[in-house]
Amino acid sequence: MERSLVLVKPEAFARGLTGEVLRRIEAKGYRLVALSILTPPRELLGRHYAEHEGKPFFESLMAFMSSGPVTAIVIEGEQCIAGFRSLAGATDPTKAAPGSIRGDLGRDWGQGSTQNVVHGSDSPESAAREIGLWFPELSG
Template identity: 75%
Template sequence: MTTQTERSLVLVKPDGFERGLTGEVLGRIETKGYVLVALDIFTPDRDRLAEHYAEHEGKPFYAPLVDFMSSGPVTAVVIEGQRCIEGFRALAGATDPTAALPGTIRGDLGRDWGQQVQANIVHGSDSPESAAREIGIWFPDL
């Protein structure tokens, strides 16, 4: 356990943006007490997504995931706070929105849409190393 201030990348994915859930997600982040350090809204290009998802290249879900993530606008956010990586991942809930607990973003707002990839509203960095790498991809000037 660390008491050091961390930063994490949070993405409101195209499904969350399209459904108008960005404000709800940001509200939950701020209610939790994390600080929004940077925010941008845009449709990511395939090069950025290839860099972000490089560890998944060659896996069966890679191409559909890149297609999904480039299908519309995302809200990219850098958050900051004590243990915010772990905290946001708990706030987001399980990757599978059907299995995500009530009270979490995915548990309250997500569901299985029967698509080739899991449209699960948000992404959050899973470690300090991933956060540093991902923030560099999405916010290179930060």
């Protein structure tokens, strides 16, 4: 059984889309293991996005992701990492297919592609690292 971290990003939280994202996750058949609503501190975001430090978009990403509440979720299910990434759709919400979370709920706000509704872990290794950061009580 696989686990993944899903984040409903600040713009989606502000638009009241957490329930719709959760509905789609549960409709897909994945189990919710943990859920937390928080405005992430820069220290947590710095560790989460450590691989992007030094890149031109890093500071704007940090500012955006700390700009308001996010919903952090741990989901569980067979192949849920790949399954959720397919459900989420392409990173660029303009190019994301209709029927996907980003395709249906996202759009280009003229602020860069970081405002794309959700984040999902991209590998079992990333999922373990990210879950450990956001939900240390689940790491083990």
